[in-house]
C-alpha cells in the first residue's frame with residue numbers, strides 16, 4: 001500500500017441495548033430509532049428489553065393463571081398497549097398489528113393451558129415471561145424499516161442456546177455461533193434488531209436468561225457479532241458513585257474497570273449485572289452505560305483499564321438492606337480446623353447464599369451476613385450442624401440479628417493505598433454509626449461493613465462525603481432568629497455558595513424556631529430563610545425540631561440556639577446524647593445550674609457530639625479558645641481580669657455627663673449590644689455569667705451565686721418587669737452622674753470590671769480606674785480580657801476587640817460551626 005495514503009477509517013461494529021424505560025411508549029421508541037439511525041457504525045445490532053412494566057405484567061399473568069385466577073382482562077390491557085403503540089408508531093401498521101394479534105393469541109393459549117394444568121412447566125412460564133421482548137423488538141424493527149432502515153429482525157430463540165446451571169444460564173457458544181452463521185446467510189443486512197432476555201435451551205425449547213437477562217443477551221450478541229463496543233442505554237447518566245435516591249449528590253463516573261463494576265453491581269445500585277460482563281470481559285469488549293434521554297452525555301465506560309486518572313481511591317459505594325447477621329460463637333471453636341467448612345457446608349445444604357463473612361483472628365466467632373428472609377433458616381442450620389458442640393457447651397450459641405445493611409466502598413485505587421479503611425471508619429464514627437462486622441477481600445478493592453439498617457442512609461452519606469464524592473452535608477436548626485440569629489442566617493446565606501464550591505461543605509437549614517412557631521423543611525438546600533418564614537409554620541415544639549433533624553439521612557445535625565432562653569438550654573444534654581451537635585451564644589447553659597452543665601458535658605463525652613459556645617464570652621472574640629489553648633498546653637491560670645460587657649464598655653466609654661445615662665442605654669439596646677433583657681447587662685448578671693463560664697472552663701466549679709456582683713439597677717427597679725424597667729430608666733441618670741463626677745474628681749474613669757482569682761474568688765463591679773489604666777482607653781464596645789498565667793505572668797496575655805453586636809456575635813457562632821465542620825471532616 002502507498003505509504004502516502006492515509007489509512008481508511010476503522011469500521012466500527014456497535015451493539016446497543018435499550019432498557020424498558022427507553023422503549024416505554026411510541027414517542028420513546030421513535031427517539032431510540034432516531035439514535036440508531038444516526039449511529040455511524042458500519043455494523044449494528046440493537047437488543048431490546050420489553051416495554052417498561054411488561055415483564056412484571058407477564059409474570060403476574062403467569063402467576064394468576066397458575067393460581068387459577070383471572071388473567072384475561074390484564075392480558076387484553078397488555079395487548080392493547082402494544083397495538084396502540086403500533087398504531088401511533090407506524091403509518092402502515094396492519095402487518096405489525098397482525099403479528100401482535102398472533103403473539104397475543106399465543107400468549108392466551110399458553111395462559112389458558114396454564115390455568116387448566118395449574119402446574120405449568122418451566123418452558124410454558126418462560127415462553128410467557130419472554131413475550132415482552134418479542135413484542136417490543138417487533139415494534140422497534142417495524143418502525144426502523146418504515147423509516148428506511150435496512151434492519152433484519154432476529155428472534156434470539158432461533159440462535160442463542162443456553163444451559164441452566166446453579167450459577168445461571170451458561171451459553172453454548174459453539175452451537176450459538178453456528179446458528180448465527182446460518183441465520184446471517186439468510187439475512188444479509190448489516191443491521192439487526194435482536195430480542196433480549198429470550199433464548200432456547202439445549203433441548204431446543206424456549207427459555208429466558210433470568211432477571212437482568214436483557215443486558216446479558218446484549219453482551220452475548222455483542223460477542224457473537226464480534227462488536228467493538230456495547231452501549232447499554234437506560235434512563236440514568238451511567239454508573240453513579242452511590243444510589244442517587246439516598247445520595248442526591250452522587251456523581252456519574254466517567255470510567256471504571258470490569259472489576260469495579262462487578263463490585264459495585266452487587267447491591268444493584270442501577271449498575272450493570274456482573275453476569276452481563278462475563279462475555280464482555282472474555283473479549284475485552286468495552287461497555288458504555290448511557291442515558292437514552294441525554295445521548296450527548298458520554299456516560300460511563302467500563303473496560304479492562306478503568307479510570308487510571310481517578311481522583312481518589314474509592315470509586316463508588318453500595319448499600320444493601322434486608323439482611324441479617326448470623327454468628328456462631330464459642331471458646332471451643334478456637335484453633336479447631338474445619339469449623340469454617342462446617343459452617344459453610346451447613347449453609348450450602350440449606351441453600352442459603354452468604355453475603356458477607358467475618359471472622360476475627362481469635363477464631364472465637366464466625367459471623368455471616370445473609371438475606372433477612374433466609375436468616376432463621378441459616379440460624380437453624382447452624383444450630384443443627386453444631387448441636388453436639390452446643391450441648392457440650394463448646395459452642396456458646398448461634399445468634400441472629402435482623403435489620404442489618406451492608407455498606408461497601410469500592411475502587412481499584414484502594415489496593416495498596418493506606419488509610420482508606422481509616423477514612424471510612426472515621427466517617428462512620430463521626431456520623432455515630434456503629435459497625436457490627438467488617439470484611440475486606442484480599443484484593444483490597446472492597447471494604448464492607450455490616451451496620452444497623454436504621455443508620456444505613458446516614459452512613460452512606462457520611463462515607464460518600466468522606467471520600468469527597470459529595471460535600472460534607474450538615475443539617476441545621478436555628479432557634480431564635482432575633483438580632484444575632486438573623487445576622488447568622490444572613491451570613492450563612494451569603495457564604496453557602498463559597499463553602500460549597502471551595503470547601504465542599506453543604507449546610508442545610510432544615511428547621512427554624514421562634515418562641516411560638518416552627519418551620520420545618522424537607523431538603524433545606526436553599527437558605528432563603530425569610531421567605532421560608534412566610535410559609536405555614538408547625539406548632540413550635542423542640543421535640544418535633546429534634547426528631548425532624550434526626551429523621552434526615554444527612555450524616556450530621558446541629559442545633560444553633562440563638563435565643564437567651566433557659567428552657568431551650570435545658571434541652572442541650574438530651575440533644576447531645578442523641579448525637580445532635582449544639583452551638584450557642586446563649587449563656588444559660590454555660591452559666592446555669594452546675595449539675596445541668598455537668599450533665600451537658602457528660603452527654604457530650606458519651607455521644608461524641610460537640611458543644612461549642614465561643615460567642616458566649618466576648619461575642620466574636622477568641623476568648624474561650626485562647627483559655628483552652630493555654631490550659632491544654634499545660635499553662636496554669638493565675639487570674640482573669642477584664643471588661644466583659646460590650647454594652648457596659650460602650651456606655652462608660654460614651655458617658656461624659658452630656659447625655660443622660662438612660663438615653664445611652666436606649667441607644668445601646670437599639671444597636672443590639674444589650675441582652676434581650678437589658679437588666680441582665682445593668683445588673684451585672686451578664687458579666688457574672690461570662691465569668692462563671694470562664695471559671696468552669698478553667699476547671700473551677702463556680703456558680704452565679706459565688707460571684708460578688710455590683711448591680712447598677714436602682715433598688716426600686718429591681719423587681720420590675722422588662723417594660724417597666726425600660727420606661728423607668730431615667731432613675732439611673734442621677735446616681736450614674738454622681739458616680740462619674742466622684743471618679744473624675746479623683747482623676748479616674750469609670751469601668752465595669754470582672755475579676756477571677758485562681759482560688760475561685762470572683763467579682764464584677766463598677767470601678768474607678770486611674771486615667772492611664774489600659775481599661776480606660778478602650779473604644780466603643782471593646783472587651784478586654786487579660787489572662788495572667790504561669791507563663792504570662794509579668795505581662796498578661798490580652799484578647800481585645802468589639803465584644804457585642806449582632807454581626808460580630810453571629811460571626812463567632814459561624815466560626816464555631818465551621819470548626820465543627822472541620823472536626824467532622826470538612827477541608828477548611
Ligand SMILES: NC(=O)C1=CN([C@@H]2O[C@H](COP(=O)(O)OP(=O)(O)OC[C@H]3O[C@@H](n4cnc5c(N)ncnc54)[C@H](O)[C@@H]3O)[C@@H](O)[C@H]2O)C=CC1
Nearest residue numbers: 480482483484514515562563564565585586676804805809
Ligand atoms: N447581642 C449581642 O451582642 C450578643 C448576644 N449574645 C447572646 O445571643 C443570644 C441572642 O441575642 P439577641 O439576638 O441579641 O437577642 P434577641 O432578643 O434579638 O433574639 C433572641 C430571639 O430568641 C427568641 N426566643 C426566645 N425564647 C425562645 C424560645 N424558647 N424558643 C425559640 N426562640 C426563642 C426571641 O423571640 C428572639 O427572637 C442571647 O443569648 C445573647 O445573650 C451573645 C453575645 C453577644
Ligand SMILES: N[C@@H](CC=O)C(=O)O
Nearest residue numbers: 645646647674675804
Ligand atoms: N449584652 C452583651 C452581649 C454579649 O454577650 C454585652 O453587652 O456584652
